[in-house]
């Protein structure tokens with residue numbers, strides 16, 4: 203019997219966790235988001251400060267070198283010259299580090315974005331959705347924008363269908379969604395476009411026949427913690443023809 207209080211208190215704790223109020227969940231998400239933003243800002247400030255300090259250091263060394271030259275102290279001037287080379291080397295290394303950090307922050311979050319990896323008959327991490335029935339062919343093809351493969355949707359009878367990938371995202375954050383679309387005799391509804399499933403706005407909305415075209419747009423997440431990228435032929439109605447998609451990108455934007 204003496205274990206009962208522990209058992210009870212454990213049960214109460216798990217009930218309390220299961221029923222965490224939405225405000226608390228949101229507050230925690232906001233805290234983590236702000237913390238991530240602050241870390242990113244600190245890192246970028248740090249890189250800038252390092253470069254600024256090294257620039258001033260180089261300027262000072264150069265003025266010392268000039269003074270030494272004018273005073274005919276050649277050995278001293280050569281020593282300053284070596285210091286200047288060292289500082290310039292550090293500056294370029296620092297610049298490289300900042301660029302690597304920036305690239306890391308701008309990572310494309312789309313899984314298998316060029317459709318090069320296959321899993322069975324489908325590109326890995328992508329699946330098809332048929333919203334309105336029609337005779338539709340979904341395929342991976344060799345007419346790629348880059349690499350060897352891309353995805354395609356085609357129909358003569360009309361269709362509303364898409365290739366979908368799920369991407370975890372941060373709430374209340376801005377992302378840039380972009381991709382390449384090619385079309386052949388597309389007509390009806392939104393045509394061929396890139397969008398987020400469940401949202402009415404689509405990006406690109408190509409009709410007719412087009413060579414590979416780059417489409418890009420800004421997506422705000424609001425409360426969402428995942429986005430379903432949708433390479434779509436149709437969209438709130440039926441479209442006809444054929445569309446190809448390749449090199450899809452979802453990148454978090456700088457705060």
Ligand SMILES: [Ca+2]
Nearest residue numbers: 316348349351
């Ligand atoms: Ca590709």
